[in-house]
Amino acid sequence: MSAHPSTLAPVQFEPAPEPAFETPPAAPTRRRLRPSHILGGLGLLLLVSLPIPFGDFGFFVGQYGAIYAILGLSVIVVTGYAGLISLMPYSFAGIGAMITAVAMASWGWPMWLAIPLGAVATIPVSILVGITSVRLKTLYLAIATLTFADVLGETFFKWDRITGGETGWLLQRPKLGPIDLTSDATFYVVCIAVVFLLLWMIEGLRTSRLGRAMLAVRDNELEAQALGINVYKTKLVAFVISGLIAGIGGGFLAVLLTSVTRSAFQSPLAQATSLLLVTLVAIGGIDRAIGAFFGAVSLVIQQQIFQGADFFFRFVAVYAALLLILFLMFRPGGMVQVGKIQLDLIRRRPIVGIAIALFFLGLNVGVAWLFLSLSS
């Protein structure tokens, strides 16, 4: 209350009403263990334990999951925080990937400059889409982003000097001083570090002036304006931050795959992958940063691991889509919400709660084990 302590302090309002049907919730207790910690821990455990059974393939899958988590974070900002449906996150990633690739393969830039360049290159598109988003409601914005992905695919990604024509670019993972990124294990550690850095940043955004403005705009644009929030600026910032993160993710994707071709970012594959990203994030929990991490890591890893198990690999897409619909219908907060409910249960009835948690954890591990043993 530093701004107007003297004018505010003496105001005494009438006591707030005390309706009979309403019992005030218990005084807030400071929680030490939050669902986000558990999900983050589980996801990290999953990532770190991958190389143990799978060796080098485990490193690759881990990198892949981590990069999808970065791309998922871009969905968190724009859709989870600001409530703007964007069906083009993968197109932003494509811009990042292409610019990073052309800078490294053709202009000879070092990776640590090429990836930021790729991220910055998304800004003009972010601003264009952001301006459009100001004028369009949810439904129409969904169509608009779908079409923007098409426009990019037909214009930017057809620009041969940037995208290298049909063949695309081949690039080599660099050595940054003592850090040798040609080694999968090193790149894997770098990817995980970047994910956690971005996760920390996006979670911080939520408890800040602009992050709260985004949440407010998502809930009620009119009220947000009435409370002095610049809705235009908020939407633009959401798209720009989201684009930057997707650009970074795309840059890392290019370095991971070492080969980038434009067809992945053209219609209809671009929209299909964007949709997959939204799905991963919505299953994890769309309005918390950790949701993107957990959703992406758990599902991408499953998908990649079951690549060996032909039948189950194919089944993953059906399974993810079903999961998405069920989650949106019954637990729109995704795994984060499930984790919270479970944690509350454990607090109230520890034995039952822990038993249920262990049961489902065991079920998952068991099913995964079954899938894997069937495939080998």
Next chain:
Amino acid sequence: MTTTNGLSPATRNGQLPKPVLRTRDLTLRFGGIAALDEVDIEIRPREILGLLGPNGAGKSTLFNVIGGFLKPDHGRVLFQEDDITYLLPYERVAAGIGRTFQHVRLFRNLTVYENLLVAQHRHLTSGSFAAMLRLPSWRRDERVARERVETILDQVNLRPWRDARPTEISYGTTRFLELACVLSLDPKVLLLDEPASGIQQKEVEALGPMLKRIRDERGCSIMLIEHDMGLLLGTSERIYALDFGKVIAEGRPDEVTSNDRVLESYLGRTRRDTSVA
């Protein structure tokens, strides 16, 4: 500072102070119907001003034009002699105009505490990158915001509902939360659209003295739309009566309620309304 004779403090000194907010020839048509028809009103510093009129007289439309949610066809809105007709809503909040809505809106997915944090927006300055990197400017902002919210939570006695969402508390309580949010903006002019609708009679009776106290302590002007006649006439120091988008009378509450045109429009319209209902 209490007003005993129904006149605002400044008026008692015998001279009219410069209005803090006034409108000039505001006109707005929806289709062929004039929602506002050359409305000239002014509100003086530290004044509680009432707007009287039957449903559809243009009171809420006037609020929407002053708040920047609707653009007038012609006419101007002047705030402290600055033309704000074409400013956006958030720019008007920054200038010092705060408003509530007829139907409580708020943010349903945020807790009471978070709703109040959102309302501190204009007092904060840090950017998004400061927050993402946890820079000192972000820390300072968060401290300011939290301190302000903690204070106001106690002032409006909302602390027991701190972590509840607006959907989990009674309608009356959300009214108080909305008021707390608007007061957090430190407005110079407060536009309240039917603050008493939908709340219990006991709370309605408390509202009048509370509004006067807010005015006295904060020195702001309050503009009030209210269908509860007791509250409107008992609280307002001056009243404009509107009908069909026109100002048909202006003056002290007793003057306005004895005005023939007001009686005619009000009773006439009331009779029509009841026959429809």
Next chain:
Amino acid sequence: MILAGQPVAAVTVFGLSSGAVFGLLALGLVLIYRTTGTLNFSHWAIGILAVVAYAILTGSGVNPQIAVLLSIPVSMGAGVLAYRLVFRRIPRSQHIIVVLISVGLAQLFSSIAAFALGFEQFTRIPAWLPATDYHLFGITFKSVDLITMAAALAIAFGFLIWFRRSQAGRALRAVAQNREAAMLAGIDDVRYSSIAWGMGSGLAAVALLLVLPHSAGDRGGLITTFQVTPFGTLLIPAFGAALIGGLVNLPAALIGGFVFGLSHELLVLAPAPWSNLRGAIAAILIVLLLLMRTERFFASRQEIEALEA
């Protein structure tokens, strides 16, 4: 493009036939949006289910014409199930959730389609319309194009007449105009919304069955991996066509289909930079239509608010 260099008339015929297909897809989209307030992003994916059924049926030796009749109900069933099991249970006011769910359904149906086709890069399917070339004034008309156009127009007009004249059509229009009043008048909201989903999905199935089995000319058609992606290759122009009618007007959506089909094909004849930018031009046109808020021209304010609320 095979057609490049051919005279305007031949390109026009091809454009009209693909326009008819866009129009049919758009009619389905508009029907569902207007009556239930859900913009169906899974429209293409639901339609592709019928094509997959057709592929499986013809693959197991069923006569193609009979297979068409058997496979259209697959899409209709999927649409009705999507409404009954999912959309009916989600409050319409939760816009973000509704859009995400319809996007999720698109993914579900397209992955089921890919699954059923065994993840082949290409699946060859036989044609079911006769293929002959007619020569008139030195121009070659393909019978498939002519039949597609005629069939699409016949179905569209039949549908429009049904919508205006039949009992069910009148009930649907009542639901579209004022849901509460329709329910008070004793119209079974759920039943008629199911009909709208069934009819709309059926239209999508017909559109895709007209175009995909004939995509490779005389040799029948191909289902590629591109077509089993959630939004397929034609859903975006179909959105554009529906937007010409503001997502609410059925005849305008049909005309919109022809606008998109014709402009897409006629641009082939345009000079170099433009003919390559066909896709981009169509997409930019869609964004412009969105920004124009075309629904204003076709529906009253109250109706739009009811749909968007």
